[in-house]
Amino acid sequence: MHEPQDRLGETRPDDDVILSVRDLAVHFPLGGGLLGRGRRLLRAVDGVDLTLKRGECLGLVGESGSGKSTVALSILGLVTPTRGRIVLDGQDVTNRPSGDRKALARIVQIVFQDPYASLNPRQTVRRTLEDPLRVHGVTAKSEIEDRVAKMLRHVGLRPEQADRYPHEFSGGQRQRIGIARALILNPKIVICDEPVSALDVSIRAQIINLLLELKETLGLSYIMISHDLGVVEHMSDKVAVMYLGRIVENGHWREIFERPAHPYTQALIAAIPDPLRHAPLATTGGDLPNTLNPPNGCAFSPRCRYAEAVCRREPGPALETRTDGHAVRCWRADEIAGQAALVSTEGEHF
Amino acid sequence: MKLRANLIIGGALFALAILVGLLAPWLAHTDPVLDANLLNAEEPPSWTWWFGTDDQGRDIYSRVVYGARVSLTVGIVSQLINSVIGVALGLSAGYWGGWWDDVVNGLTNLMLAIPSLIFALAIMAVLGPGLTSLLIALGLTNWSFTCRIARASALSLRSQGYVQAATVLGYGDLRIMITQLLPNMLGPIVVIGTLGMGSAVLSEAALSFLGLGVRPPFPSWGSMLSDARDQITTAPWLSVFPGLAIFLTVLGLNLLGDGLRDILDPQSRSRRT
Amino acid sequence: MTGAPLIEVEDLRIDLDDGTQRVAAAEGISFRIDRGETFGLVGESGCGKSITALALIGLLRQPLSIGGGVIRFEGREIQHLSAGRQRDLRGNRIAMIFQEPMTALNPVSPVGRQIAEMFVLHKGKSWREADRLAVEALASVRVPAPERRVNDYPHQLSGGMRQRVMIAIALACGPDLLIADEPTTALDVTVQAEIIELMRNLCAERGTAILMISHDLGLVANVCRRVAVMYAGRIVEERGSADIFRAPSHPYTRGLVASLPRLGSRAALGRTRLTEIAGVVPAITNFPDGCRFNPRCAQATDICRTTAPGADLLEAGGLVRCHHHA
Numbered sequence: 001m002h003e004p005q006d007r008l009g010e011t012r013p014d015d016d017v018i019l020s021v022r023d024l025a026v027h028f029p030l031g032g033g034l035l036g037r038g039r040r041l042l043r044a045v046d047g048v049d050l051t052l053k054r055g056e057c058l059g060l061v062g063e064s065g066s067g068k069s070t071v072a073l074s075i076l077g078l079v080t081p082t083r084g085r086i087v088l089d090g091q092d093v094t095n096r097p098s099g100d101r102k103a104l105a106r107i108v109q110i111v112f113q114d115p116y117a118s119l120n121p122r123q124t125v126r127r128t129l130e131d132p133l134r135v136h137g138v139t140a141k142s143e144i145e146d147r148v149a150k151m152l153r154h155v156g157l158r159p160e161q162a163d164r165y166p167h168e169f170s171g172g173q174r175q176r177i178g179i180a181r182a183l184i185l186n187p188k189i190v191i192c193d194e195p196v197s198a199l200d201v202s203i204r205a206q207i208i209n210l211l212l213e214l215k216e217t218l219g220l221s222y223i224m225i226s227h228d229l230g231v232v233e234h235m236s237d238k239v240a241v242m243y244l245g246r247i248v249e250n251g252h253w254r255e256i257f258e259r260p261a262h263p264y265t266q267a268l269i270a271a272i273p274d275p276l277r278h279a280p281l282a283t284t285g286g287d288l289p290n291t292l293n294p295p296n297g298c299a300f301s302p303r304c305r306y307a308e309a310v311c312r313r314e315p316g317p318a319l320e321t322r323t324d325g326h327a328v329r330c331w332r333a334d335e336i337a338g339q340a341a342l343v344s345t346e347g348e349h350f
Numbered sequence: 351m352k353l354r355a356n357l358i359i360g361g362a363l364f365a366l367a368i369l370v371g372l373l374a375p376w377l378a379h380t381d382p383v384l385d386a387n388l389l390n391a392e393e394p395p396s397w398t399w400w401f402g403t404d405d406q407g408r409d410i411y412s413r414v415v416y417g418a419r420v421s422l423t424v425g426i427v428s429q430l431i432n433s434v435i436g437v438a439l440g441l442s443a444g445y446w447g448g449w450w451d452d453v454v455n456g457l458t459n460l461m462l463a464i465p466s467l468i469f470a471l472a473i474m475a476v477l478g479p480g481l482t483s484l485l486i487a488l489g490l491t492n493w494s495f496t497c498r499i500a501r502a503s504a505l506s507l508r509s510q511g512y513v514q515a516a517t518v519l520g521y522g523d524l525r526i527m528i529t530q531l532l533p534n535m536l537g538p539i540v541v542i543g544t545l546g547m548g549s550a551v552l553s554e555a556a557l558s559f560l561g562l563g564v565r566p567p568f569p570s571w572g573s574m575l576s577d578a579r580d581q582i583t584t585a586p587w588l589s590v591f592p593g594l595a596i597f598l599t600v601l602g603l604n605l606l607g608d609g610l611r612d613i614l615d616p617q618s619r620s621r622r623t
Numbered sequence: 624m625t626g627a628p629l630i631e632v633e634d635l636r637i638d639l640d641d642g643t644q645r646v647a648a649a650e651g652i653s654f655r656i657d658r659g660e661t662f663g664l665v666g667e668s669g670c671g672k673s674i675t676a677l678a679l680i681g682l683l684r685q686p687l688s689i690g691g692g693v694i695r696f697e698g699r700e701i702q703h704l705s706a707g708r709q710r711d712l713r714g715n716r717i718a719m720i721f722q723e724p725m726t727a728l729n730p731v732s733p734v735g736r737q738i739a740e741m742f743v744l745h746k747g748k749s750w751r752e753a754d755r756l757a758v759e760a761l762a763s764v765r766v767p768a769p770e771r772r773v774n775d776y777p778h779q780l781s782g783g784m785r786q787r788v789m790i791a792i793a794l795a796c797g798p799d800l801l802i803a804d805e806p807t808t809a810l811d812v813t814v815q816a817e818i819i820e821l822m823r824n825l826c827a828e829r830g831t832a833i834l835m836i837s838h839d840l841g842l843v844a845n846v847c848r849r850v851a852v853m854y855a856g857r858i859v860e861e862r863g864s865a866d867i868f869r870a871p872s873h874p875y876t877r878g879l880v881a882s883l884p885r886l887g888s889r890a891a892l893g894r895t896r897l898t899e900i901a902g903v904v905p906a907i908t909n910f911p912d913g914c915r916f917n918p919r920c921a922q923a924t925d926i927c928r929t930t931a932p933g934a935d936l937l938e939a940g941g942l943v944r945c946h947h948h949a
Contacts, residue, residue, distance in 0.1 A: 209896055
């Protein structure tokens with residue numbers, strides 16, 4: 001794991017790679033009694049590899065405790081990794097000094113889930129968009145005004161609305177402001193953390209369409225974090241599925257959704273209610289395990305209907321690449337692959 | 351509707367006190383210090399001497415009017431010092447956490463453990479009496495509540511999306527604290543500050559009463575009370591009027607603080623429309 | 624299945640009185656649920672679906688109140704019952720589970736105690752007997768090791784387990800109607816599947832009717848036999864749940880169905896631009912005249928802006944409120 005040369009060798013010929021995460025782990029020490037006795041380690045992320053290419057959207061899927069948000073926070077420099085490497089646009093940013101925040105800011109930005117809590121209620125939209133430019137050394141008043149006006153038009157707001165405060169906008173408009181803030185520094189990567197799940201259902205399509213348009217016109221790369229598989233399928237080029245701090249499957253979106261190979265991915269897809277039928281939802285058995293006290297063997301084994309002795313004894317195998325970049329972390333992947341319940345392709349489409 | 355009454359009555363009383371202090375030269379009938387005339391000593395209140403006169407024949411009304419200057423200066427300036435110290439320590443401790451937070455926490459607990467008036471007394475003993483010493487002594491000893499509130503607000507605000515966004519946008523820590531955190535915690539800080547002004551006015555009175563305040567003969571409400579204590583039965587007006595002035599000002603500040611809390615409390619406002 | 628439906632709502636109006644003005648937060652609400660039936664109310668935040676449910680169970684509180692209409696439970700009007708009679712109905716005959724069980728459960732009381740309380744309160748059992756029934760109730764919602772779990776406090780349980788406890792409390796007295804208000808919105812999708820299946824199976828076994836309230840049209844259509852879609856305080860369409868997805872009639876429902884990226888549609892049809900519904904959801908105090916969807920509707924004409932549409936019965940069954948429905 002600690003052979004950067006070798007690791008780099010894999011990605012160097014590929015100039016298209018804008019983000020490469022290698023063996024990322026984030027462990028949080030928790031609580032414990034006096035003198036640190038009983039102190040436990042929360043392995044929020046435990047050995048994650050990700051590759052994002054220019055212009056691509058990588059969907060990051062998983063339930064609570066899967067570590068998907070912690071991965072995002074590490075890439076943004078908001079959480080310090082325990083080990084591993086993060087290379088952004090050719091620069092190793094893993095252990096950069098904290099003063100380097102500015103350089104990072106021009107590469108990667110984030111759109112938050114909650115459009116209410118993510119805008120400073122005491123700042124006008126103009127201030128929210130102008131301040132970052134000033135922090136990054138843009139001083140000419142006309143340039144600042146131009147860029148703010150242009151960005152507001154990009155996200156579907158009118159420049160005249162710039163002097164209003166967040167509470168004067170609806171949830172959808174607030175999310176547009178949040179997107180404008182993320183894009184004002186011309187970043188190359190935008191992490192979208194559940195960008196529509198806090199919005200009214202009838203507003204979501206507007207924001208999804210906007211994000212996809214902006215990706216094309218501005219040449220952005222996305223990491224799309226969501227629990228809504230419909231949204232992920234619609235937006236992503238590649239998809240990575242996380243379970244308890246590890247990636248259990250990744251690959252092209254079509255591979256993941258049409259031929260899911262890991263039992264967990266299959267369970268996730270099968271759990272989506274089919275509105276056309278009263279068929280019972282496929283259940284997995286049991287709740288999500290406690291991240292602090294992960295099960296022995298493969299983390300999914302207690303809930304997995306394919307689990308055998310080996311699965312309960314040995315930790316999950318390495319992520320093994322099968323055909324065409326489709327990688328799975330499962331002892332029985334070969335046997336299971338054929339039996340996938342292809343719920344998604346049954347029924348009618350609209 | 352009761353909430354508004356707090357705000358209006360409190361604000362009016364405080365505004366009145368400030369106005370009296372500012373307009374003292376025009377409102378006073380005589381010079382509070384120089385116009386002593388033993389022929390008029392210890393006159394009870396009358397049309398000539400609204401609040402009566404003291405044992406040196408000075409007009410109590412004029413002294414109360416001028417005394418507002420000292421009491422309010424002490425109240426406002428010392429509380430401003432307290433607010434600045436409390437916000438600076440609390441905000442930085444809550445935002446940075448770690449060892450700095452431990453240090454600030456320890457300091458705050460220490461301040462809370464020692465009665466602030468005793469602490470102020472000790473500082474006054476070192477610096478000697480006088481207005482400046484009073485401002486320093488009271489300004490350094492009453493910031494712990496502000497600090498606690500600022501720290502708690504910073505702790506909860508720093509996980510807000512817009513603070514994270516500012517970090518991701520490359521803002522420096524100082525800028526984040528001043529532009530993102532501070533404006534969003536001002537409400538409770540202002541409330542605490544208003545209440546703190548009231549207690550500073552009382553502390554001034556207490557220290558002056560003990561002879562550690564503004565040097566005589568210049569009047570402050572506290573020193574007037576102190577001077578009057580021997581005549582409280584023979585000439586009660588000497589203590590009643592400065593006492594009333596303190597009472598109304600502190601009452602006004604407390605009502606104002608409560609009123610501000612009611613309108614600034616985020617729970618009483620709906621965040622989502 | 625005899626005579627009167629289990630619950631029947633007729634022209635219900637719910638007022639919101641904020642001290643300065645009185646507005647109808649929901650109006651003209653009519654629907655019926657038969658014994659053992661599953662019925663869904665779908666809509667966005669502020670459409671009036673949750674307050675409709677609260678009205679049924681007698682939990683509307685200031686500034687909300689029933690402003691008109693009739694609610695019948697087994698043919699008996701219940702909207703003007705005394706607080707005591709409503710309390711008796713609640714828990715015993717009509718039960719409710721909420722989105723966030725953590726706020727609905729008492730944090731300082733063991734969960735077993737909270738279930739047992741239902742038997743003591745509504746069935747007059749002794750605490751001893753009730754404690755035994757509580758273990759059985761926990762077992763029935765498939766909580767592992769129920770005899771130990773009864774002593775747990777709510778914060779010691781996961782979100783899914785807490786929702787199971789809520790279901791156990793709700794179903795303790797064998798109610799005839801279970802109102803589920805966004806019961807799985809706070810849960811992960813695999814846990815959601817568990818909870819939905821549990822709720823569906825238990826209610827089917829016991830003949831309990833379900834009124835499910837959610838913003839998730841797909842989930843409701845899967846769980847319920849009939850679905851009513853609400854928009855801005857009115858029911859705009861009520862249909863069999865498969866029909867509402869296959870052939871939505873109201874422009875709002877059509878927009879909703881078309882605007883959601885559905886799993887599998889990209890694989891089948893390629894990535895197409897999602898159909899947007901223009902504009903924003905109106906505020907309660909600012910509902911537009913005429914059809915309330917008209918400012919966002921591509922087909923709106925003059926009549927839509929002046930006259931609220933009445934209910935049209937559809938040939939395929941169900942009803943729609945639109946001047947130009949499909």
